[in-house]
Every structure is written in C-alpha cells, then in structure tokens.
Amino acid sequence: MQCDHCGAECASGATSCGSCGRSLAVPPPPDAPQPPWSRICKLENEVESKLLECELNARSIPHVVTSYGDAAFDGVYQVAQGWGYVEAPVSMRSHILGILQDIREAATDGTAD
Helix, strand or coil: CEECCCCCCCCCCCCCCCEEEEECCCCCCCCCCCCCCCEEEEEECCHHHHHHHHHHCCCCCCCCEECCCCCCCCCCCHHHCEEEEEEEEHHHHHHHHHHHHHHHHHHCCCCCC
C-alpha cells in the first residue's frame, strides 16, 4: 500500500502512514454496506472546488460537489455561505479535509500546480 499524501510505502493493513502520519484511504469491499454521507466542508471558490474534485476522483473517493451558484440556488447563498460544499461518506471526512488543507496551503504558499 502506498500513501496518497507523501508516496511512502506502507505496511499492508496500516491505517496511517509511518512516514507522514496521514490516514490511509482504504476502499471498502464491494459487498460492504454503504456508510452514511454528510456535508464534509465548505468550498471558498470554483478553483478550489475543481482542484479538490480532481484529487478526490484520482483517489476514487466517492463525493458530490454542490455549488450555491447552481440553478436551484441561483447564487443566493454564495455571498454568505461560500462557493459551495462537498458531501461524502462520513468515514472519508478526515481524509478529504486533509486534501483540502493541502490545497489551501499550496494556494497561500504560491506553490499550487
């Protein structure tokens, strides 16, 4: 198993990376019951949402990104609530928040790819 964050090789069955300490994403078996979903985080802008969505897709993390600018919301909430939000399985919350934190830190450091 390889860490999605730092790329280090991790022992089979490990729940966190021995190198960077981040939680390891372990997909559930196909026949496992689906975990409950919830709203995980608020997104500040469209660029942040696209970067996060690309990372979540690359890591096969199930999610839904909703923009307050969508036709149903007509952009009414964007001023007060941010660009939108991400919904995903509750079990993926810390992993998604870690990815989002990395994206935000890269943006403030000027190292965003």
